[in-house]
Amino acid sequence: MAIRKNRRFHPEIPTSSLSDIMFFLFLFFLIISTLANPNVIKLTLPKAQTNETTNKDHISISVTEDKKYYLNKEEVPFDQLEQALYDKTTAANDKTVVVRVPADNKVQDLVDLMQMGVKLKLNFVIATSK
Numbered sequence: 001m002a003i004r005k006n007r008r009f010h011p012e013i014p015t016s017s018l019s020d021i022m023f024f025l026f027l028f029f030l031i032i033s034t035l036a037n038p039n040v041i042k043l044t045l046p047k048a049q050t051n052e053t054t055n056k057d058h059i060s061i062s063v064t065e066d067k068k069y070y071l072n073k074e075e076v077p078f079d080q081l082e083q084a085l086y087d088k089t090t091a092a093n094d095k096t097v098v099v100r101v102p103a104d105n106k107v108q109d110l111v112d113l114m115q116m117g118v119k120l121k122l123n124f125v126i127a128t129s130k
Helices: 018-036 078-092 107-120
Strands: 059-063 069-071 074-076 096-100 123-126
Touching: 059 078, 059 107, 069 078, 074 078, 078 107, 096 107, 107 123
Parallel strands: 059 096, 096 123
Antiparallel strands: 059 069, 069 074
């Protein structure tokens, strides 16, 4: 009497470590994507024929469409903006400030910022896109 044993091969793919690998890849791409674009304040800048680049170590003021003011990516209320700007320019010993105002905003918003620059004797540069 010949008894046959069932020796069929059932291939299996071990997937226990796959979730760990996917988690580490997700973290890696998440960290790299935040480092790739440090300017996270999205603005539609006014257009210009020519552009000049500035050095990376500058002080920037950004104004959003809903009139939130950011000084080097830190939100600052408008009434405290002049003092914060004075503190940053004296600490950095840099008199050049890049102003990023959306193309849709009123001219008065830009004029208010320029008046602060005149009081503090700063050089303002308006950021544009090509």
